[in-house]
Amino acid sequence: MDPVHTINDLVDLVGNPRPAGIVAGALTTPDRIRLRYAVAPSQLPRTRGTVVLLQGRNEAIEKYFETIADLTALGYAVATFDWRGQGGSQRLRGASKTGHVPSFEGYVTDLDTVFREVVLPDCRGPYVILAHSMGAAVAMLAAPRLVNRVERIVASTPMVSLASRRSGAGGLFYAMSALRFLGLGRLPVRGENHSRNWTAAQNPLTSDIRRFQRNRNLITAAPQLFVGSPTTSWVAAAARTFRRLDDSDVVARIHVPTLFITAGSDRVVSSSAAERLAWRMRSGHALSIAGARHELMQEADIFRAPFLAAFDSFAGGALPA
Numbered sequence: 001m002d003p004v005h006t007i008n009d010l011v012d013l014v015g016n017p018r019p020a021g022i023v024a025g026a027l028t029t030p031d032r033i034r035l036r037y038a039v040a041p042s043q044l045p046r047t048r049g050t051v052v053l054l055q056g057r058n059e060a061i062e063k064y065f066e067t068i069a070d071l072t073a074l075g076y077a078v079a080t081f082d083w084r085g086q087g088g089s090q091r092l093r094g095a096s097k098t099g100h101v102p103s104f105e106g107y108v109t110d111l112d113t114v115f116r117e118v119v120l121p122d123c124r125g126p127y128v129i130l131a132h133s134m135g136a137a138v139a140m141l142a143a144p145r146l147v148n149r150v151e152r153i154v155a156s157t158p159m160v161s162l163a164s165r166r167s168g169a170g171g172l173f174y175a176m177s178a179l180r181f182l183g184l185g186r187l188p189v190r191g192e193n194h195s196r197n198w199t200a201a202q203n204p205l206t207s208d209i210r211r212f213q214r215n216r217n218l219i220t221a222a223p224q225l226f227v228g229s230p231t232t233s234w235v236a237a238a239a240r241t242f243r244r245l246d247d248s249d250v251v252a253r254i255h256v257p258t259l260f261i262t263a264g265s266d267r268v269v270s271s272s273a274a275e276r277l278a279w280r281m282r283s284g285h286a287l288s289i290a291g292a293r294h295e296l297m298q299e300a301d302i303f304r305a306p307f308l309a310a311f312d313s314f315a316g317g318a319l320p321a
Contacts, residue, residue, distance in 0.1 A: 009088075010038065011062050011222040015214055019069040019078075024061070029084070029113045031106070036061065036088035037081035037118055040068050044075040048316065050123040052150075053080040054111070054135030056159070056295075058099055060087035060225040062218055066211075067297045071130075074312060079123050081114050083107055083135075087225050099230040104241045107138040115149060128152045128315040132297060133159045133269060136260075137241050140277075144253040152315045153258040156296045156307070157266055159238070160245045161273035204267040206293050208300040215298065245277060257283045259314045261307060263292035263299075285314075 010024050022040040029035060038061050042048065051071050053064060061080055068078045082089040084106055085099060092100050101107065119127060127150050131139040136158030139146075143153065200209045219226055230238075244250050260278045262271035271288065278284035287310055289296065292303035299307070 033084045034090040040078045043072045047124050048075040049126040050077040052129045054131035056133030099227045102233045108142045126151045130154050132156045154311045155260045158274045159269045161242050161270040205295040206298045211298045260286045262288045264290040266294045268294040
């Protein structure tokens with residue numbers, strides 16, 4: 001059994017204060033995975049509804065303290081959690097140092113469990129999802145079962161395919177599936193995790209030096225929240241998800257109104273693939289923020305402010321003012 005990674009607790013750092021009133025807790029999924037979650041109340045007298053905030057790969061609740069504080073200042077409550085295998089949630093057996101899942105359906109189970117055990121009983125509706133990168137891909141997979149729960153989805157730089165400079169989904173699927181078939185599913189994919197060596201200038205995630213350094217400080221202060229390279233199984237699962245989200249039958253079952261917000265200078269995921277998915281969805285819309293890098297919620301204010309305004313206009317329009 002792996003150790004409990006700051007479960008039921010949150011890490012405080014100078015320069016990254018916890019949002020007012022936030023409370024952390026833990027729950028167990030039907031397949032016996034412990035998840036860490038947190039709920040923060042609206043900072044206005046009237047709550048407009050609840051934002052369910054979904055992280056990307058290898059992130060943690062603490063990385064979103066600033067965004068949670070901004071959302072609660074707008075009158076939303078926020079519910080968020082760490083996906084299985086990262087943050088303060090349980091690592092899968094034999095994969096404590098890598099980003100590993102055999103299937104993204106495990107992430108869908110995480111989201112469904114948090115909705116059933118935390119959001120629906122304890123958080124005031126209506127509900128909207130704000131999802132980043134991998135979290136947005138999971139939201140799309142889960143969308144058919146969310147149609148009667150969620151009013152809107154806002155997908156920030158959704159990971160529905162990788163940037164064109166990287167391997168295509170087909171090649172990834174067959175190569176990584178072959179390794180998994182050979183019993184190497186937990187093998188780290190070398191060369192896929194350069195983040196510890198990035199400088200502020202060269203990193204593909206944010207152009208904001210202060211926020212870049214804040215996130216680096218969090219990794220240094222709380223390394224137990226983060227993992228290394230993804231495994232071959234994780235990459236195969238991601239490629240399988242890309243293929244599913246390109247399937248016309250799957251796309252036709254997505255009915256929740258969704259806004260895809262892409263970053264004009266994204267070198268991590270494919271903006272064109274996200275825009276194509278939005279075009280194919282009857283309920284999809286797309287917006288691009290020119291010049292921004294991949295992590296819009298961690299970006300410089302010149303990019304981050306219009307992102308938050310677009311979220312509030314699209315999602316907030318479905319909620320009471």
